[in-house]
Amino acid sequence: MAYYTLNSYRLRFEPVEIFEALKNEEGAFFLDSSLNSDSSGRYSFLGIGPFFVLETKERNPFKDLRKVLDRYRISLPKDYPPFCAGGVGYLSYDLGFLLENRLKRKKPDDLKIPECYFAFYNTAIITDNAKRILHIFTSGLPETKYYLAKSLCEQNLKRIQKLLYGINFRKSKQAGRPDNSLELKSNFTKDSYILAVKKGKEYIKKGDIYQLNLSQRFQAINSLAGFEIYKRLRKLSPSFFSAYLDTGSFQILSSSPERFLRLDGDNVITRPMKGTRARSKNKSEDERLKNELLNSAKDKAELMMIVDLERNDLGRVCEYDSIKVNALRELEEYSTVFQTTATISGKLYKDKDRIDLLRACFPGGSITGCPKIRAMEIIEELEPNRRSIYTGCLGYLSFSGSMDLNILIRTIFKKNDKIYFGVGGGIVADSKPLDEYEETLVKAKAIFEAIGTPLELKQRVSLKR
Secondary structure, X not given: OOOEEEEEEEOOOOHHHHHHOOOOOOOOEEEEOOOOOOOOOOEEEEEOOOOEEEEEOOOOOHHHHHHHHXXXXXXXXXXXXXXXXXXXXXXXXXXXXXXXXXXOOOOXXXXXXXXXXXXXXXXXXXXXXXXXXXXXXXXXXXOOOHHHHHHHHHHHHHHHHHHHHXXXXXXXXXXXXXXXXXXXXXXXXXXXXXXXXXXXXXXXXXXXXXXXXXXXXXXXXXXXXXXXXXXXXXHHOOOOEEEEEEOOOOEEEEEEOOEEEEEEOOEEEEOOEEXXXXXXXXXXXXXXXXXXXXXXXXXXXXXXXXXXXXXXXXXXXXXHHHOEEEEEEEEXXXXXXXXXXXXXXXXXXXXXXXXXXXXXXXXXXXXXXXXXXXXXXXXXXXXXXXXXXOOOEXXXXXXXXXXXXXXXXXXXXXXXXXXXXXXXXXXXXXXXXXXXXXXXXXXXXXXXXXXXXXXXXXXXXXXXX
16 A cells, blocks of 8 residues: 655645746646636646656557556545646647557658656645645655655655745746747748638538648747746636646646546546637627627537537447536637537446546547548648647546546647747638638637737738748
């Protein structure tokens, strides 16, 4: 049995202020419910100093992931937070090409990063944002002998307490100013993106697919530290599934509003998101845009197609009668956009686990189109670059058996002084190419502002490669 402790305190500081004390430590992560609520964003998780890191390239990582998770499995009381120790990391969209023999990659690997990265932690800081409680969970993993595990557990607790003690005397830093000198470039021109939308619609007309998720990728030089950009992003666009992950070689800065998969016991939830409208500061215009989205047959059809796809994916690993659409179409309000989502649930077969669930559902259907495999082939044809982490997933795989992963949208990848981010949307038969192009820019509004490009839409539309 693993040795562990859980120490609880009154939450005196916001999670982002706590992470200021940890951000420069090795392997620092912040699973940040910056738009918190009792249901979707109750907890935030922070950690440093992984005892093991799994990175894979050009091979299927799922066997290795299962091996590590099984080796260090911990049985915890049911009233403990859902993540106390385990793996935190990502699966890149490109991993999907290794999982299907039919798929062939044609585009160069320009970012050259692992397709799977998971760092494994024996200690975590957990903030219960609803009850205003701070927990410090420490364990003696990977030690197996009692006295060694107990000693390591105590060392971990003292280390975390020492780091957190300094928060009392540290004035919380404001987010840094954006780097206004950057030059933003896209891997599409406006005209070439519109042409790609038209080609996607041709495939739909021929019956190859019903929906296609098409994206463009922006890049720029930005000298501001990754966490400074992240603080601006979380302030401009708070989300349920925000995250900051520092691998040492690069950083991932995500303000994702979309949950990919959550597993609690044998209960599975996925929440695909389709349908977007920009927000307006004018109340009457804001209300008009909201109603326009809710009454849009095109946006409703987009979401319904993905609901069917996700139900089918869950059907590969869940009991057939357990799969339910809990919410068919719900409106979610964010600082810059309105979105519509659906909630689908199921119960895993007794002989299946979360690795089987990942294998059945990855990558998420909301960011490919349907049918999924043919849509991915067309994405590879039409998009100029590999997506890398964009539209992959990021989150935790707990040693106690739970799992929660977002979809990596509204996300910045930062490597040295270069930043990259993708934005896309669903293409269906009645899509208007110019509208689809402008929708990608609406979705990127918060990122544009966070990195120092707060241009009006009419200006952004004319961005050149």
